[in-house]
Amino acid sequence: MNSIRLEENISLSNFTTWRIGGPAEWIAQPKNIEEIKYLIHWTTKKKIPCNIIGAGSNLLINDKGIKGLSLCMRNFKGIQIDKSLGIIDVLSGEMLPTLARKAAASGLHGLEWAVGIPGTIGGAVVMNAGAQEHCISDYLQSITTLSFAGDYTIINRKDLNFGYRYSPLQDDPCIVLSARLKLESGHAEKIRQLTNDNLNHRLRTQPYQAQTCGSVFRNPEPLKAAKLIEELGLKGFRCGGAEISKIHSNFIINANQASSYDVRELIKYIQERVFNSYGILLETEVKQCGF
Ligand SMILES: Cc1cc2nc3c(=O)[nH]c(=O)nc-3n(C[C@H](O)[C@H](O)[C@H](O)COP(=O)(O)OP(=O)(O)OC[C@H]3O[C@@H](n4cnc5c(N)ncnc54)[C@H](O)[C@@H]3O)c2cc1C
Secondary structure, three states: OOOOOOEEEEEHHHHOOOOOOOEEEEEEOOOOHHHHHHHHHHHHHHOOOEEEEOOOOOEEEOOOOEEEEEEEOOOOOOEEEEOOOOEEEEEOOOEHHHHHHHHHHOOEEOOHHHHHOOOEHHHHHHHOOEEOOEEHHHHEEEEEEEOOOOOEEEEEHHHOOOEOOEOHHHOOOOEEEEEEEEOEEOOHHHHHHHHHHHHHHHHHHOOOOOOOOOEOEOOOOOOOHHHHHHHOOOOOOEEOOEEEOOOOOOEEEEOOOOOHHHHHHHHHHHHHHHHHHHOOOOOEOOEEEOO
């Protein structure tokens, strides 16, 4: 396994869309299954924890960093599309927007909503990512996982109790290696148009170019977290370098070299203000690592 780059003491800020995070004790970005298996075995031998990162688009990492191995899956890529059956097999490091574009180009519809979500397939499955009343689990047939003990399992969708931005993998972590999706055939040009319209809508309504992790809080359904925060006049409010977006108040922007401490203080402040005014405790959607 000479080709694996196992690096020590590397800043994780370049591995999250918030551009926040201290050093990983160790980090590796495997490209194939042999490398992943080798790395899992290596962590077991060394008795160190293994923490999985996709595109880091839903992660707040402690400025103090993370012990053990950070296993970044974003180089584990591959997509196979069977147009006639509408079946897509995709490796977990593939990006959701790439998959949405490829499905659209193949005349398969179902993933038009996914084009603006900057995460990997693995992260999307774990988070049950979604938008516009759709979510990834609606289109899943099965996933293949690897446990930290080195066992493969194929899990059918019906055996995974998905919920709103929830999968059981959040409580019982393992490595998502791949997913099989089933889409329907449609009119290629219409699918492409809808995909583009969805992305343009996001570009208009979200601080898409800023350093964020998307929505910080889960919506307290049927209410919207963004609306509650906006009604309190909190848009633009800052803690250190972290700022509540002026465009979408459920987004926190890394406006000026924000630390994980700044973001957590701002999260606490929002939670307090919302709770004091509405009696609702906003829960975070973003996953916090190393705290
Ligand atoms: C601008 C912007 C817009 C967004 N819009 C949306 C939206 O509309 N809807 C939505 O749902 N989300 C949205 N998000 C949040 C985020 O993109 C999703 O939650 C995405 O699915 C996270 O994927 P990721 O690869 O970045 O996962 P990460 O953030 O890297 O990780 C998230 C969790 O998944 C785990 N994980 C990641 N990959 C694997 C794997 N292969 N195996 C096992 N565990 C894994 C991690 O350990 C962690 O617990 C947005 C984010 C941004 C920055």
